[in-house]
Each structure stands twice: as structure tokens, then as C-alpha cells.
Amino acid sequence: MAMKPLSLSKPVLSLFFLLLRKLAGRHHRGRMAAMTKPSPPPPPLPGLDRLHGRTLVVDVEAWILRPPVCAFPYFMLVAIEAGGFLRGLLLLLLYPLLCLLGDGARARAMATVALVGLEEEEVARVGRAVLPKFFLEAAAAEGVAAVQAAARVVAVSATFPRVMLDGFLREYVGVDAVVGPEVRSVGGVLAGLVDEEHAAEMAAKRLRALFGAELEAAGKKGAVGLVGAASSGRVHYLFSPYYCKETFAVGEADTRGWRPLPRDRYPRPLVFHDGRLAFAPTPPAALAMYTFLPFGIALVAFRSIAFSFLPYCICFPVGALTGMHYRLVAGHVPGGAGAGGGRLYVCNHRTLLDPVFVAAALGKPVTAVTYSLSPVSELLAPIRTARLTRDREKDRRNMAAVLARGDLVVCPEGTTCREEYLLRLSPLFAELGVHVNPVALDTRVGMFYGTSTKPGAKWMDPFYFMMNPRPAYRVEFLPRAAASRGGRGDSIDVANRVQRELGRALGFELTGLTRKDKYMTLAGNEGVVPPPP
Numbered sequence: 001m002a003m004k005p006l007s008l009s010k011p012v013l014s015l016f017f018l019l020l021r022k023l024a025g026r027h028h029r030g031r032m033a034a035m036t037k038p039s040p041p042p043p044p045l046p047g048l049d050r051l052h053g054r055t056l057v058v059d060v061e062a063w064i065l066r067p068p069v070c071a072f073p074y075f076m077l078v079a080i081e082a083g084g085f086l087r088g089l090l091l092l093l094l095y096p097l098l099c100l101l102g103d104g105a106r107a108r109a110m111a112t113v114a115l116v117g118l119e120e121e122e123v124a125r126v127g128r129a130v131l132p133k134f135f136l137e138a139a140a141a142e143g144v145a146a147v148q149a150a151a152r153v154v155a156v157s158a159t160f161p162r163v164m165l166d167g168f169l170r171e172y173v174g175v176d177a178v179v180g181p182e183v184r185s186v187g188g189v190l191a192g193l194v195d196e197e198h199a200a201e202m203a204a205k206r207l208r209a210l211f212g213a214e215l216e217a218a219g220k221k222g223a224v225g226l227v228g229a230a231s232s233g234r235v236h237y238l239f240s241p242y243y244c245k246e247t248f249a250v251g252e253a254d255t256r257g258w259r260p261l262p263r264d265r266y267p268r269p270l271v272f273h274d275g276r277l278a279f280a281p282t283p284p285a286a287l288a289m290y291t292f293l294p295f296g297i298a299l300v301a302f303r304s305i306a307f308s309f310l311p312y313c314i315c316f317p318v319g320a321l322t323g324m325h326y327r328l329v330a331g332h333v334p335g336g337a338g339a340g341g342g343r344l345y346v347c348n349h350r351t352l353l354d355p356v357f358v359a360a361a362l363g364k365p366v367t368a369v370t371y372s373l374s375p376v377s378e379l380l381a382p383i384r385t386a387r388l389t390r391d392r393e394k395d396r397r398n399m400a401a402v403l404a405r406g407d408l409v410v411c412p413e414g415t416t417c418r419e420e421y422l423l424r425l426s427p428l429f430a431e432l433g434v435h436v437n438p439v440a441l442d443t444r445v446g447m448f449y450g451t452s453t454k455p456g457a458k459w460m461d462p463f464y465f466m467m468n469p470r471p472a473y474r475v476e477f478l479p480r481a482a483a484s485r486g487g488r489g490d491s492i493d494v495a496n497r498v499q500r501e502l503g504r505a506l507g508f509e510l511t512g513l514t515r516k517d518k519y520m521t522l523a524g525n526e527g528v529v530p531p532p533p
Contacts, residue, residue, distance in 0.1 A: 048149040055223040056150035057238055060157040060165065060180075062228025063143035064173065065135065067255050071107055071159050074131060076281040078164060079114040081126045081274075085293075087114070092286050107159045108194050111183065116192025120163060120185050128167030129453070129522040130275035135168045137280070139261040144173060146226060148267060152176050154223075156238055161194070172268050179238065224248070271421050271513060274453050274522045276464055278445050289447060296447075296467040299323075303466040307353075308382050312360045323469055325444075328361050329476035334437055342366075342407035346429055347439035348422055348502050349411035351450040352461050353473075354441055358409050359383050361475045366407040369399060371414070375459075392428065400432055409439075412495065414515035416451040420508045423515070425499045430491035436481040438498050440505040444472040453522045478505055 061069045072095060080088035091113045098106045115123060147153050153175040157165055162180035169175045184191040225244030228251075239247055263270070279285055299322055306315045316326050334343055345366070347354055355368035359382075367384040386402050388395045402408050412425040429436065443450070443465075450465025452458055465471055478501055484491045503510045 048145060051146060051149040051224060053151045055152045055154070056147065056226065057154045057156060057223050057244055058143070058147060058175075058226040059228050059239075060155050060169070061159055062250055062255075063146065063226045064140065064155065064169075065138050065143075066140045066258055066260065067228065067252070069138070069159070070282065071110060073280045073282050073286075074134065074160065074164065075110040075114040076286055077130055077134065077275065077277060078118075078123060078126050080277060080281070081130050082118050082122045083114070085290075088281075088286070089290055092283065092290065095283055104158065108181075111161055111181070111194060112192040115161070115183055115190045118190050120183075120188050120190050123163050123190060124167065125523070126275070127164045128171065129273060131164060132168040132172045133270060133273040133275075134280050135165075136172060136261060136266060136270060139173075140255070140258045141261045141265065142258050143226075144261050144265075144267065147173055147175065150224070154179060154238070156180070163190075172266065172270070174267050222246075226250075269421075271417070271419055271511060272518045272521045273418065276448050276452065278447055278449050278468075292447070292469065296469070299469075300463045300466050304463070307356065307466075312363055316360060323471075324466075325470060325472035326357070326360075327472070327474045329474070333361070333477045334480065341404040343437055344403060344429065344432060344434050345407065345409045345437045345439050346425075346498055347409065347411055347441050348506070348508075349413040349416045350418075350441050350443045351416060351465050353450070353465060354411060355383055355409040356381070357441070357473050357475055358439055361477070362407070364407070366409050367402050367405075368409045369395075369402065372458075396428060396431055399429070403432060403434065415518050417518070418449060418451060420506070421511050421513075422499055422503050422506075422508045423518070424512050425495040427491040427495040430484040430494035430498075433483055435483050436494065436498060438478040438481060438501050438505075440474075440476040440478060440502050442474040442506055446470060453519060455523075476505055478502070 058064065061067065076088055076091055079091045091110065094109075094113060098109050101109060147155075154177045155165070155169045155173070155175040157178075157180040160180055161183045162178050163183060165180055166178045169178050181194045184193045222245030223243055225239040225247035227239050227247060227249050238244075277289075279289075281289065303319055303322060303324065306318045310318065316324075320326065345358055347358060355366060359366045365383055367386055368381075369386045369388050371388050371390065386398060388398065399408065399410070410429045412427075412429050413423040414426060415423070417423055445465065445468045447468050448464040450461050450468075450471075452461060452464075481494065481498055481501065484494045499510055502508070
């Protein structure tokens with residue numbers, strides 16, 4: 001009798017375990033169905049018409065620059081251009097160790113190495129004059145088009161300090177506000193430490209000033225946020241629903257087909273830029289440059305001696321042996337002397353070596369006129385030079401006196417231009433009343449630019465050009481232009497006609513920009529060097 005309850009409990013227990021198995025199987029099938037059920041597709045990227053009249057908050061690294069963004073070249077540019085080659089070498093040597101850090105910590109460490117101890121004004125100049133060229137080369141056409149379509153734009157970066165980005169984004173992309181890491185400064189000198197709390201406060205102030213009451217008013221559309229799939233960091237709280245009523249994220253698959261921004265679609269033409277490096281210093285490229293530097297210094301010494309002391313018929317074959325390329329298009333090389341003295345050669349201005357290469361092409365000495373030339377350049381110049389004073393009548397008389405004694409080379413642009421643009425020609429040369437021989441010049445460099453606007457560094461311009469492994473010069477003599485018949489208006493017509501001929505031969509775009517425009521853009525001054533005492 002004691003065993004009977006146990007025998008009755010068997011069917012009950014069996015039924016209980018059967019129900020448990022069925023429930024467990026149903027739950028397992030539900031989980032498998034949930035795991036295999038496709039996730040909802042991300043919202044489609046907004047069309048440009050959807051952004052018209054809207055306020056845009058855009059992630060710089062995800063939208064304006066083509067991902068994946070490598071921050072090292074930009075910090076290296078600041079380190080070299082604002083701090084010198086030794087600082088750049090330090091950053092390069094530390095970079096393998098910095099790669100062990102996470103993305104955010106690595107960017108902050110590179111900012112510390114590149115910026116600590118530098119004047120904030122100089123770093124801002126590099127951000128305005130040097131970095132835009134490299135940022136534009138890395139820009140995405142699709143992202144810039146989205147920025148151009150919006151009414152107001154706030155650009156947000158979690159990688160680059162605002163002092164590096166502000167000039168590029170405001171002047172060349174057209175954003176209204178830039179939010180990024182703020183670097184502490186003491187007395188105008190950067191301490192190299194990123195101030196996170198100060199950055200958040202500044203971001204909030206900038207957004208309140210830009211949006212005004214729009215963010216607080218009910219029923220407003222608010223801003224549109226354009227972010228990356230992995231956007232994170234202290235500044236990306238700006239993409240929260242409080243600021244952005246709509247947010248669109250791009251992933252790697254979305255940006256894989258994005259195109260580089262063509263030069264003819266730059267929001268603002270890149271006519272002027274500064275800095276010595278002619279390439280983006282990625283880690284391998286920077287290593288190659290520092291490895292080449294000792295050989296480059298030896299090349300400079302050898303080429304300088306060749307151009308300063310050897311005859312023209314010898315110096316160029318010697319230069320060719322060291323990798324220097326020289327091409328002469330001699331279809332209209334004039335012969336003999338001009339009427340009443342020498343000939344007047346008018347050329348566009350690429351480097352301080354322009355008159356030297358014109359003289360080499362002619363095979364005879366010439367005189368070059370210049371407004372400012374360092375004593376070192378005058379000492380090593382293999383041709384005669386004459387100084388101008390910026391007194392128009394006095395300079396005209398001096399040029400006429402030099403021309404009466406021999407051939408004269410003038411560069412009426414007044415300053416060098418690296419890109420394929422021609423600046424406005426000063427008509428002073430046309431007032432001499434002689435026939436003009438236009439000369440079209442072009443250069444190619446691969447490592448260093450042979451021009452600079454930085455005070456105290458212009459005397460090194462020829463040496464930087466000759467430090468390139470394979471620098472190239474092209475000289476083309478164009479048909480002679482008629483002399484001016486007299487009068488200010490006719491001399492301007494002659495100058496404009498010569499500019500058009502030079503532009504047609506070189507394929508360069510003509511501009512009305514002047515030397516003053518260049519220095520105001522790059523250096524914030526008019527570029528006038530006081531005469532020596």
C-alpha cells in the first residue's frame with residue numbers, strides 16, 4: 001500500500017516533462033527565428049534636395065574626408081611646417097608605439113607631440129595655408145556636395161584639433177562653425193594637452209550662437225545629422241536627438257564608391273598654398289624622406305656649385321647626371337641684340353631660379369630685376385641682379401638703364417605661384433616701350449617646394465628646389481609681342497595680352513590676383529619686405 005502513490009505519480013511526471021520539452025522546443029524555434037530574421041535596413045542616405053534650407057551637423061572624418069582617415073600625415077605636416085624637421089622625426093620614431101593605443105588616445109598623443117610648445121598663431125597659419133591642399137585632396141565629392149546643399153553647417157571632428165581644421169573648413173568648404181578638440185594654451189603657446197571640458201563648453205556655445213532659438217522652438221525640423229557608423233567620442237553627443245531630429249549614418253559599404261573631389265569642383269579654387277612638403281607624409285613616405293635627406297643635402301651642395309661656377313654648356317649636363325630634368329622648347333628663341341640695347345624677356349614666376357634657366361636657355365648672361373633678394377641668394381646667383389624700390393617712376397628708369405646695357409628678365413607677376421594659375425601681370429614692363437619676348441616656364445617637384453612665404457626662410461627657396469630627387473624645368477620662348485605705343489591704358493593691354501599668351505602656352509587659368517592677395521591669404525600681411533639699410 002505504501003508503494004501505490006509512487007506508481008500513480010509516474011504518468012503525472014511523464015506528462016509534466018513532456019510539456020516542458022514542448023515549451024523548450026517552441027522557445028528554441030522562436031529564438032532561431034529571431035536570429036535568422038533579417039534586421040531592418042538602415043535608412044537611405046538623404047538626397048541633396050532634402051538638405052536644402054536645413055541645418056547640418058556633419059562628422060568630418062565620416063563624410064567630408066574619404067574614409068578610412070589616417071590622421072598621421074596631417075599631424076606630421078604641422079610638426080614639420082610649424083616645428084621643424086626634428087620634431088617631425090620625433091613623431092615618426094614614436095609612431096610605432098602610438099599604434100598600440102586606441103584611435104582616440106593615439107590622436108591625442110600625436111597632437112601632444114606635434115603641437116606642444118608651438119605658438120598657436122603659427123599652428124593656425126599652417127592650418128590656413130598648408131593643410132587645405134592635403135585635406136582637399138582627401139575630400140569626398142559626395143560629402144562636400146551634401147555640405148554645399150545645406151543652409152547652415154556645423155562640422156564636428158573627434159580626431160583633429162579645431163586649430164588645425166578651422167581654416168580649411170571655413171574658407172574652402174564653407175561651414176559656419178567648427179567643433180573639435182581644444183588644445184590648451186598658455187600665453188599663446190600650445191601646451192599640447194586636449195581640454196575635453198573646455199571643448200564641450202565651446203561646442204555648446206557655438207551651437208547656441210548658430211542655432212539660436214531654433215532648437216528650443218516646438219515644431220521645428222531641427223538639424224540633420226550626418227555621422228559615421230562608428231561615430232563616437234565626446235563631441236558626438238551633438239548628434240543626439242536634442243540637436244538632430246534626423247540622423248543618417250554611412251558605413252564602409254556606403255563610402256566604398258565615393259569619389260575624390262575634382263579640382264574643378266572645389267568650393268573655392270586652391271590658387272595659393274604654402275609649406276615645403278609636396279607630398280602627403282604618410283608613415284612610409286615620411287620614412288623615405290628622412291632617409292633621403294642626407295643625400296639631398298649632398299645634392300644641393302653639388303648642384304649649387306655647378307650652377308654658380310660652371311659655364312651653362314657644362315652645368316646642365318652635370319645637373320642631368322644628378323637627376324635634374326631640363327626641357328627647352330626653342331621654337332622662337334630670339335637671336336642678336338634688341339634695338340638700342342638688350343632684349344626684354346617677360347616670364348611667369350615659378351621659383352627664384354627662373355632667370356637662371358632663361359639665361360641657360362639663351363646661352364648668355366642676363367640681368368634679373370627683383371624687389372627683394374636675400375644676401376645669400378645674391379652671393380650665389382650666377383647672373384646679375386638689380387633691385388627695385390616699388391617707386392614706379394624710379395623703377396621704370398632703373399629697368400630702362402639695365403636694358404640699355406644688355407638683356408633683361410622680369411617676372412611681372414611679382415611673386416611665385418605653385419598651381420596652374422597666372423596672376424595679374426604688372427604693366428610696368430610694357431612702359432619701357434620695347435618689344436616683349438614672352439617666356440613660358442613650368443616646374444615639377446616631387447618632394448619639396450622651392451617657394452615659401454614664411455619670413456626668414458625665403459633664402460632657402462633655391463636649395464629646397466635643388467634638394468628634390470628629380471626636379472624639372474620647362475622653358476618655352478613664345479612669339480615676340482608688340483611694344484606699347486605709350487599711355488597707361490595701352491601698357492595694360494600689352495600686359496594682358498602677354499598674360500593670355502603665357503596662359504595659352506602653359507594651359508594655366510588666368511586670374512586677376514596679385515602679390516598682395518597671395519600674402520594676405522597665406523601670411524596675413526602684404527608681403528612687403530623693408531629695404532636693407
